[in-house]
Amino acid sequence: MSVKEISVNGRSYQWMQQPVVIVCIDGCEQEYINQAIQAGVAPFFKKMGEQGTVLMGDCVVPSFTNPNNLSIVTGVPPSVHGICGNYFLDTETNTEVMMNDAKYLRAETVLSAFSKAGAKLAVVTAKDKLRSLLGHHMQGICFSAEKADQATLSENGIENVLELVGMGLPSVYSAELSEFVFAAGVKLLEKERPDLMYLSTTDYIQHKYAPGTPGANAFYAMMDHYLSLLDSLGAVIAVTADHGMNAKTDACGNANVIYLQDQMDTHFGAGSTRVILPITDPYVVHHGALGSYATIYVNDQSQADHILQYLHRMQDLEAVLTRAEASARFELPADRIGDLVVVSQRLVVLGTSRHRHDLSELKLPLRSHGGISEQAVPVMLNRKTKALPDNHRLRNFDVLHLALNLVENT
Amino acid sequence: MSVKEISVNGRSYQWMQQPVVIVCIDGCEQEYINQAIQAGVAPFFKKMGEQGTVLMGDCVVPSFTNPNNLSIVTGVPPSVHGICGNYFLDTETNTEVMMNDAKYLRAETVLSAFSKAGAKLAVVTAKDKLRSLLGHHMQGICFSAEKADQATLSENGIENVLELVGMGLPSVYSAELSEFVFAAGVKLLEKERPDLMYLSTTDYIQHKYAPGTPGANAFYAMMDHYLSLLDSLGAVIAVTADHGMNAKTDACGNANVIYLQDQMDTHFGAGSTRVILPITDPYVVHHGALGSYATIYVNDQSQADHILQYLHRMQDLEAVLTRAEASARFELPADRIGDLVVVSQRLVVLGTSRHRHDLSELKLPLRSHGGISEQAVPVMLNRKTKALPDNHRLRNFDVLHLALNLVENT
Numbered sequence: 001m002s003v004k005e006i007s008v009n010g011r012s013y014q015w016m017q018q019p020v021v022i023v024c025i026d027g028c029e030q031e032y033i034n035q036a037i038q039a040g041v042a043p044f045f046k047k048m049g050e051q052g053t054v055l056m057g058d059c060v061v062p063s064f065t066n067p068n069n070l071s072i073v074t075g076v077p078p079s080v081h082g083i084c085g086n087y088f089l090d091t092e093t094n095t096e097v098m099m100n101d102a103k104y105l106r107a108e109t110v111l112s113a114f115s116k117a118g119a120k121l122a123v124v125t126a127k128d129k130l131r132s133l134l135g136h137h138m139q140g141i142c143f144s145a146e147k148a149d150q151a152t153l154s155e156n157g158i159e160n161v162l163e164l165v166g167m168g169l170p171s172v173y174s175a176e177l178s179e180f181v182f183a184a185g186v187k188l189l190e191k192e193r194p195d196l197m198y199l200s201t202t203d204y205i206q207h208k209y210a211p212g213t214p215g216a217n218a219f220y221a222m223m224d225h226y227l228s229l230l231d232s233l234g235a236v237i238a239v240t241a242d243h244g245m246n247a248k249t250d251a252c253g254n255a256n257v258i259y260l261q262d263q264m265d266t267h268f269g270a271g272s273t274r275v276i277l278p279i280t281d282p283y284v285v286h287h288g289a290l291g292s293y294a295t296i297y298v299n300d301q302s303q304a305d306h307i308l309q310y311l312h313r314m315q316d317l318e319a320v321l322t323r324a325e326a327s328a329r330f331e332l333p334a335d336r337i338g339d340l341v342v343v344s345q346r347l348v349v350l351g352t353s354r355h356r357h358d359l360s361e362l363k364l365p366l367r368s369h370g371g372i373s374e375q376a377v378p379v380m381l382n383r384k385t386k387a388l389p390d391n392h393r394l395r396n397f398d399v400l401h402l403a404l405n406l407v408e409n410t
Numbered sequence: 411m412s413v414k415e416i417s418v419n420g421r422s423y424q425w426m427q428q429p430v431v432i433v434c435i436d437g438c439e440q441e442y443i444n445q446a447i448q449a450g451v452a453p454f455f456k457k458m459g460e461q462g463t464v465l466m467g468d469c470v471v472p473s474f475t476n477p478n479n480l481s482i483v484t485g486v487p488p489s490v491h492g493i494c495g496n497y498f499l500d501t502e503t504n505t506e507v508m509m510n511d512a513k514y515l516r517a518e519t520v521l522s523a524f525s526k527a528g529a530k531l532a533v534v535t536a537k538d539k540l541r542s543l544l545g546h547h548m549q550g551i552c553f554s555a556e557k558a559d560q561a562t563l564s565e566n567g568i569e570n571v572l573e574l575v576g577m578g579l580p581s582v583y584s585a586e587l588s589e590f591v592f593a594a595g596v597k598l599l600e601k602e603r604p605d606l607m608y609l610s611t612t613d614y615i616q617h618k619y620a621p622g623t624p625g626a627n628a629f630y631a632m633m634d635h636y637l638s639l640l641d642s643l644g645a646v647i648a649v650t651a652d653h654g655m656n657a658k659t660d661a662c663g664n665a666n667v668i669y670l671q672d673q674m675d676t677h678f679g680a681g682s683t684r685v686i687l688p689i690t691d692p693y694v695v696h697h698g699a700l701g702s703y704a705t706i707y708v709n710d711q712s713q714a715d716h717i718l719q720y721l722h723r724m725q726d727l728e729a730v731l732t733r734a735e736a737s738a739r740f741e742l743p744a745d746r747i748g749d750l751v752v753v754s755q756r757l758v759v760l761g762t763s764r765h766r767h768d769l770s771e772l773k774l775p776l777r778s779h780g781g782i783s784e785q786a787v788p789v790m791l792n793r794k795t796k797a798l799p800d801n802h803r804l805r806n807f808d809v810l811h812l813a814l815n816l817v818e819n820t
Contacts, residue, residue: 030659030757031620033662034657034659034775035623038623038775039623045662046662049662055660056666056757210445210622211622212622213448213449213622247441250440250788251440251444251459251790253444253448254459345786346756346783346786347440347466365444373756376757378660380661380662
């Protein structure tokens with residue numbers, strides 16, 4: 001093989017010597033794995049900790065799915081790749097839109113770069129919303145479990161996926177949606193043997209069940225099983241998460257919500273601000289679009305100082321930052337966040353207006369993410385790795401660097 | 411009855427119209443109650459949420475047992491009552507000592523004041539370490555489950571406790587130690603009918619088991635049962651906690667420890683600093699004396715600035731404060747904390763030197779407290795209460811105010 005390494009977004013990645021599988025477990029607060037091990041249902045995770053590598057990393061804030069999946073596959077923060085939410089206010093058109101379109105992506109993915117250099121690639125996501133971003137300019141296999149039945153050779157690099165996987169099309173609100181991703185990954189590794197595979201699940205289960213409870217343990221037992229199969233097929237496996245997950249309730253399971261747009265309207269007048277919740281996506285049954293991060297556009301600049309002071313005095317917030325402060329601290333694209341960024345404390349979420357959040361679908365106490373409190377995520381490999389420099393702040397988006405450059409080949 | 415209310419430490423408390431029971435559940439992260447309700451084993455907690463009052467409050471930081479129990483029974487922060495740790499450096503004698511002795515207490519307790527005014531008081535603690543502080547200058551019944559067999563009429567206002575309760579003396583490391591507290595509370599309410607009773611458990615279970623796991627659910631089911639008995643006896647019940655509890659590990663249950671004294675010695679020379687861990691108590695099997703709060707005495711003041719800068723650059727810390735900043739922010743007695751206060755992030759604990767912590771007794775992944783991350787605690791009553799002012803930051807040490815002044819008598 002002539003190509004020894006490639007360079008993407010200022011980082012170098014060595015060519016894989018065996019299949020490399022990167023797994024992003026959506027919403028994987030580390031405690032899920034720990035408690036599944038304690039319950040005795042996750043022997044492979046336990047083995048990874050004992051014989052491989054287990055580290056803690058920081059994800060991107062806002063601790064949401066899209067910004068973090070894109071950071072993982074580009075190796076850089078949102079300030080470089082441009083995806084800073086699931087949802088944002090496109091100031092060019094003054095419309096609130098999903099950030100799923102590849103036109104918003106400002107950096108090449110490592111996946112795309114490897115595919116262009118001749119590597120065999122495969123990407124399987126749970127929800128379809130991530131597929132076009134992750135697969136941007138990538139040659140190879142790329143499909144979602146959600147629309148597995150619609151995969152075509154021309155569009156997805158594969159067809160007849162349901163037959164290949166041997167499962168029916170799962171519901172978008174199910175544990176099976178994520179199981180399908182893993183089952184597909186195992187079949188692809190067996191039959192196609194991609195050089196690099198990226199598997200990304202959905203956090204439907206983590207939004208419902210706390211670590212160590214039966215519903216969560218069953219989900220982690222399922223993943224443990226498939227990870228052991230990937231391992232037995234000889235892959236280097238690196239597991240991380242897009243973000244953690246925390247309860248957002250009081251002791252009786254009532255959601256702790258600050259309706260930020262209502263507060264702004266009451267105190268500064270309707271229309272003075274526009275609150276955007278970048279957690280928003282079409283799948284609101286999980287979380288009612290309630291997370292611990294919001295951004296505020298101040299329409300009435302004459303009130304900007306008062307609004308900032310008001311927010312600084314507000315209880316239950318972890319951080320209130322100006323655009324400049326937030327883009328520096330969280331490495332975000334300044335042109336795609338509001339004038340202010342608000343992060344709530346661990347047990348609290350931010351809403352817009354009460355009437356705009358339908359919580360009737362939330363049958364269980366709210367669990368969600370988005371804040372600094374969900375920044376710590378697992379970074380685990382089934383191999384030993386060379387040490388990182390002492391002062392290196394490990395990020396989830398170092399996972400490709402670890403898997404490709406630092407695995408010790410024994 | 412002639413006395414209508416009493417005044418203690420600048421706050422007024424109305425005389426009780428029925429027995430009032432204050433329960434401090436040690437280490438009660440709110441999620442323990444929430445998950446026990448979800449598991450269907452805590453019907454009385456659920457009923458309290460539906461028919462009574464459920465609020466969230468902030469405990470005192472450091473989020474340790476002694477400072478918070480004393481805040482609850484005095485109604486004021488440690489800056490007033492003086493107890494700012496389980497353990498501290500007594501600078502008058504230059505010795506590290508337990509902060510259990512009542513000589514360190516700088517404020518009267520509400521318990522003592524009511525007893526002097528003629529009310530019938532009872533206090534039951536799990537561990538004996540709290541008994542002398544809580545019972546200081548109080549007339550009435552005051553004993554610990556740990557030394558229930560040694561209670562005498564002259565010392566504890568009661569004798570033959572094991573017979574009264576109908577349980578054997580529990581081990582100090584057991585769920586039964588806390589059960590004994592509740593069982594005693596029910597018997598005392600039946601037979602002695604105190605006007606005001608304070609029950610304080612131990613967090614042995616919470617240090618071991620995560621919310622929603624079988625060991626935790628069994629413990630909360632036990633408490634739920636006794637609380638329902640206290641309720642059926644006509645008491646106003648107010649439940650709060652001294653602090654929350656979090657995992658302090660990575661995804662495989664390995665403890666995340668910063669050995670602060672080792673770091674200081676390596677970078678600034680042995681003897682340049684003295685790191686104190688105020689979580690320290692004689693019962694280290696729980697947590698190996700590892701919590702998320704430490705205080706540092708700087709012996710070599712010429713290095714003070716460098717030490718502060720070094721700590722500000724250190725990863726995994728939530729706050730690094732000077733004595734003045736810490737005493738202001740956390741309302742602590744400035745003369746009893748070190749030159750610096752260090753608080754680690756949610757998943758991380760602080761140790762002194764590696765060789766001084768015996769983790770061999772930790773059979774389960776470390777769970778602990780002490781930080782800002784364990785500040786949110788439940789405040790629940792079995793009665794509706796009048797509303798607090800909008801801008802009131804609820805504290806766990808408002809619980810006597812709620813139970814005595816704000817309960818709606820229907």
